[in-house]
Amino acid sequence: MSDFDNIGKLKHLPLVDIEPGEQFSTSEFIVKAATEAVLQADGRNWIPIIVKEIGDYKYQAVSNHFVYAVAQQAELERVWCIVIPSEPQSIEQAKILAREVTPKVNLNTASRDTILAALRYLVAEPGSALKGIDPIIATNRIAASDRQNWSNLNPITNLKCGITRGKKLDELTKVFYLASPAPLSPPPKSPEIVSIKYASRDEIFNQLIYLSKSKIDGFENIDVEIASDLIFSASKGKWKSLNPISKLECGIDSAKVKTLKKVFSL
Numbered sequence: 001m002s003d004f005d006n007i008g009k010l011k012h013l014p015l016v017d018i019e020p021g022e023q024f025s026t027s028e029f030i031v032k033a034a035t036e037a038v039l040q041a042d043g044r045n046w047i048p049i050i051v052k053e054i055g056d057y058k059y060q061a062v063s064n065h066f067v068y069a070v071a072q073q074a075e076l077e078r079v080w081c082i083v084i085p086s087e088p089q090s091i092e093q094a095k096i097l098a099r100e101v102t103p104k105v106n107l108n109t110a111s112r113d114t115i116l117a118a119l120r121y122l123v124a125e126p127g128s129a130l131k132g133i134d135p136i137i138a139t140n141r142i143a144a145s146d147r148q149n150w151s152n153l154n155p156i157t158n159l160k161c162g163i164t165r166g167k168k169l170d171e172l173t174k175v176f177y178l179a180s181p182a183p184l185s186p187p188p189k190s191p192e193i194v195s196i197k198y199a200s201r202d203e204i205f206n207q208l209i210y211l212s213k214s215k216i217d218g219f220e221n222i223d224v225e226i227a228s229d230l231i232f233s234a235s236k237g238k239w240k241s242l243n244p245i246s247k248l249e250c251g252i253d254s255a256k257v258k259t260l261k262k263v264f265s266l
Helices: 028-040 065-073 088-097 112-124 135-143 154-158 167-172 201-213 224-233 243-247 254-260
Strands: 010-014 049-055 058-063 078-083
Touching (some): 028 065, 049 065, 058 065, 058 088, 065 078, 154 167, 243 254
């Protein structure tokens, strides 16, 4: 019988069925004192161990490792546990809520308030390398920066906010991370060049919409519908170049006319 339907349940499990997770270390005095407190409470751990299922009736501790260490020290036969999904994000959440790890925020997108709270936390930490940094000044300069495409924290050292390379910059990695930039989508395939004199209105529109969607030379700022109408309805029989388009008041100036040569011929 499979026991994988216990997600979210509080279980009273045999300690022998629970494998240790990450190594845990703390003061021997704290462990012994907590062990005595558990034994005085009839051997019940009222703070459960957080476990994931790794097999039929087999578990592994993933959070509240201190409670697991105390249960071992107390030689408990059974311990109270909560079973959670084995996905990394669920385990990470449990560790954060148990204060076993410090949560991190994406500096590419973090709000000013979030950045300020994170910096104040770091500055207040004992022995912090950021002692003496004004978190408000640093926050204002970081928040005002174009952080969207940062791939590392080095640009912060150029903001003149007191955070320099080395220990100060390394301290930021305790609370901030940077998402890997999303891969750029390949540009749309260039359309075949069509004759401006003989092109239909739809063909003109398709050529211009390509330039607009590709954001080539500012064409994303023109009204493609209006420009298509004006170009199509213009008398083009005597045109010897594309230059007359700049006089149609359709948002295409002489600089943009040069770009039209990518999609139009005479």
